[in-house]
Amino acid sequence: MPYLEDGETWDADYTRYEEGYAENKPGHKSFADYKLPSWVKHPITHPFSGINVKPKDYAYAAFTGTGDGLTNSMQWTPAHIAATYGDMEMLQACSEEEMTTPNIYGQTAAHSAVDQGNCWLLQWMVEKGIDTTSEDNRGLTPEALIHASPNLHVSEIDTMAAAEKGELTEKKLLAAQDAKLKKWRYEGLDPLVQEMLDKLKLKQRYFMYKTGTYEMPYTLPTAEESRMKGDLVSSKVLAAPEKTKPPLPVALLFPGQGSQYLGMLKDHYDRPRVQEMLATAETILGWNVSDLCKNGPEEKLSQTKYCQPVMFIAGMVAYELVKETKPDIAERPQAVAGLSLGEFTALCVAGILDFEQTLKLVKLRAEAMQDATELVPQSMCSVAGLDRPTVERLCKAAKDNDKKVENPICQIANHLFPSGYVCAGHKSTIDQLCKLATDARALQARPIKAGGAFHSPLMNTARDRFVQTVDMSLSDMRPPRCSIYFNQNGKKYAAGTDPAEFVDCIRQQIISEVLWEPLIKNMILDGVKEFYECGPLKQLKAMIKRIDQEAFKHTENISV
Numbered sequence: 251m252p253y254l255e256d257g258e259t260w261d262a263d264y265t266r267y268e269e270g271y272a273e274n275k276p277g278h279k280s281f282a283d284y285k286l287p288s289w290v291k292h293p294i295t296h297p298f299s300g301i302n303v304k305p306k307d308y309a310y311a312a313f314t315g316t317g318d319g320l321t322n323s324m325q326w327t328p329a330h331i332a333a334t335y336g337d338m339e340m341l342q343a344c345s346e347e348e349m350t351t352p353n354i355y356g357q358t359a360a361h362s363a364v365d366q367g368n369c370w371l372l373q374w375m376v377e378k379g380i381d382t383t384s385e386d387n388r389g390l391t392p393e394a395l396i397h398a399s400p401n402l403h404v405s406e407i408d409t410m411a412a413a414e415k416g417e418l419t420e421k422k423l424l425a426a427q428d429a430k431l432k433k434w435r436y437e438g439l440d441p442l443v444q445e446m447l448d449k450l451k452l453k454q455r456y457f458m459y460k461t462g463t464y465e466m467p468y469t470l471p472t473a474e475e476s477r478m479k480g481d482l483v484s485s486k487v488l489a490a491p492e493k494t495k496p497p498l499p500v501a502l503l504f505p506g507q508g509s510q511y512l513g514m515l516k517d518h519y520d521r522p523r524v525q526e527m528l529a530t531a532e533t534i535l536g537w538n539v540s541d542l543c544k545n546g547p548e549e550k551l552s553q554t555k556y557c558q559p560v561m562f563i564a565g566m567v568a569y570e571l572v573k574e575t576k577p578d579i580a581e582r583p584q585a586v587a588g589l590s591l592g593e594f595t596a597l598c599v600a601g602i603l604d605f606e607q608t609l610k611l612v613k614l615r616a617e618a619m620q621d622a623t624e625l626v627p628q629s630m631c632s633v634a635g636l637d638r639p640t641v642e643r644l645c646k647a648a649k650d651n652d653k654k655v656e657n658p659i660c661q662i663a664n665h666l667f668p669s670g671y672v673c674a675g676h677k678s679t680i681d682q683l684c685k686l687a688t689d690a691r692a693l694q695a696r697p698i699k700a701g702g703a704f705h706s707p708l709m710n711t712a713r714d715r716f717v718q719t720v721d722m723s724l725s726d727m728r729p730p731r732c733s734i735y736f737n738q739n740g741k742k743y744a745a746g747t748d749p750a751e752f753v754d755c756i757r758q759q760i761i762s763e764v765l766w767e768p769l770i771k772n773m774i775l776d777g778v779k780e781f782y783e784c785g786p787l788k789q790l791k792a793m794i795k796r797i798d799q800e801a802f803k804h805t806e807n808i809s810v
Contacts, residue, residue: 265758282754283739327351329359336368336430339460341375349380356387364392365399367406367430369413370423370461376416405429427455497584497732497745499779502572502599504565504592507557508700509787512548514564515540515810523570527563527605534609535559554623554701558591558616561785562609565595568784568808576782584778585742587735589790590664590704590764591615597756600730602749607726614719618712619760623702625711626655627677630663630700631684634670635693638662641671644690648675648682655679663705664764667796669693672764674703705764713760720757724749733776740768742776770797781805 264282267274273281327348332340341349341359349359360382363371372392375382382392390398396410409426412418418426431454435447447454456464518524519540531539539560542551550556565588573580588596591612598608633641645660652658660675660683673683680697687695703709727749733742736755743752770793773781781801783790788807795802 264754265762280739282758283741285751325351325353327353327359330357330362333359333362333368333371334366336363336366336371336427336459338371338374341371346380349375350384352384352386356385358382358384358386358392360384360392361386361390361395364395364410364414365401367402367410367426368459369406369409369418369426370459372410373413373416373418373423376414382414427459427461431455431458495582497582498579499777500579500583501585501587501773501778501781502569502579502583502596503781503783503790504568504586504588504595504599505561505783505785505787505790506588506590506592507554507561507704508698509785509789510551510557510561510564511786512546512551513544514560514786515543515567518567518571518810521567521570524567527566530606531559531563531609534606535613539563552699552701553620555616555620557701558619559609559612561591562595562598562612564810565592565785566598566605568810569595569599571808571810572782572784579780579782583732585733585735585773585776586730587769587773588737589766590737590759592785593737593756593759595785596734600732600734602727602730602734603723607723611719611723615712615716615760618715619702619704619709622709622712626708628675628703628708629677629680629697630672630674630703631680631687631695631697632670632672633683633687633692633695636671636687636690637669638665638671640690641673641687644683644686645673645675647686648679651682651686652676652679659703659707661706662763663703664766665768666764666766667793668767670767670793670796672698672700674700674706675708676703705760705762707761709760713758716760717757720753724753727753735769735773737764737766737769738762740765740772742772766793767797770794770801774798774801779804783807786810 265274265280267276272278327344329341329344329349329351330353331337332344344359352358357365358381360372360375360380363369363375372382385391386395393411393414396402396407396414402410406426406429409418409422412422428451431447431451435444439447452462452464455462515524519528528539537556542556543560551560569580586596586600588594594608594612594615597603598605603611633644636644641662645662648660649658652660655676655678658676658679660673660679662671663674664672666672673680675683680703684695684697729746729748730743732745734752735742736752736759738755738759778801781791781794781804783805786809788809791802791805791807794805
């Protein structure tokens, strides 16, 4: 991934494409789709950092087989490694025994620090009271080696002598490190590279010697996070999983915005759990859900900021019906998924977040998307009966034809079923697309009342607001109790998956294409035999009919 404009800060948006870079190149697999450990996505150093230490020197003896004369024939301790390379962090991790144990030549870590001119380590050992007076096999103490080592320049002899007495000042210490950083540079570097390296001294000092005040521009993963990613083995013995019945080959599906209708939920208000959810919702939302569903007006019910919370609650009410009428299916589904807003109902049913936590997310998402729709005129349209290359070509033509908007947007937002798409963008551009699709003999090309250009770049402002809330909610998220499939990539995340692995699918969903057909096909390939649409109307069932006839025969709607 590229750096930002300052040339220093690493861009953490793993979905962005920049001309000239390989990551996220159109037509290629997205960088975010690769299941890489988190530390792979961060640069440890810049290619021109000036750090040229070869890893084999560290691997030679550090921390394993210390002093046994076999796997470590030089009998180095980790302290010898740290002192040789000037690594303060590594030396501080060593025990006093490791710092005073001699190698095959009778030299301690203090000898190594002197021989390589790493005065800051020698002074640190002196200040900590570590023995720095032992003689090696030649009878030389570290102090005597200062004047006998052929590796030290005249200026280094003075600083090492001061360090051996614990009298090295901070100014001289930094000057000594700067001199060594220049000493280890490749010869014949271009003057511009030399100048850049001079500006990067603080970073080089941090990476080379683990000293100074340089702060990393990103947070490194903890040891536990690395182990969870499978990067490192853990000595922790995991408890045996509880014996439970296997999941049933069933998927629970939840519709999104567009499936609402006036009068929905009217037959279920007397259920205790529904009353409890509605009371909680009124406290969180600040308005009465049941009143809006019963009395409307319909225009208000269709508004994004009202419709999305209502549809989330409707999906949860339908799930309550499943629990009453089909308890095994509710308890042991193989998978869950939802279309756009319905994905948040799936998050709740999968146990990743509870009802209140999810509703708060949905509320903020709905308000952010409503605000985004009011920034510029925008809309969505349904296009059916044309293949994807044709729809993409027509989207490009619509943008070229639209002279009303600067840099118009028109793109596929939902891939719902074979030759069935929803496109989103600026209103005037979408109007152009409808005309072009009609001329291309599309079976259907008409605007839809979605409220805005969802799942397109026109939702960037909503995404930015929403990401902050998702990141704050990450610590509350729990691994799913069943597999969950996400709109952004159509892929499965198995039961027990760490939420950190799929949270980016939640963050980016607002601006990403909904891959509903691939999602359903992946469920079928993974062995799902029955589908239950939990929520108003039968839009998802109608889509499945066009995706797979056999799956359609085993699809049931739990309407509310």
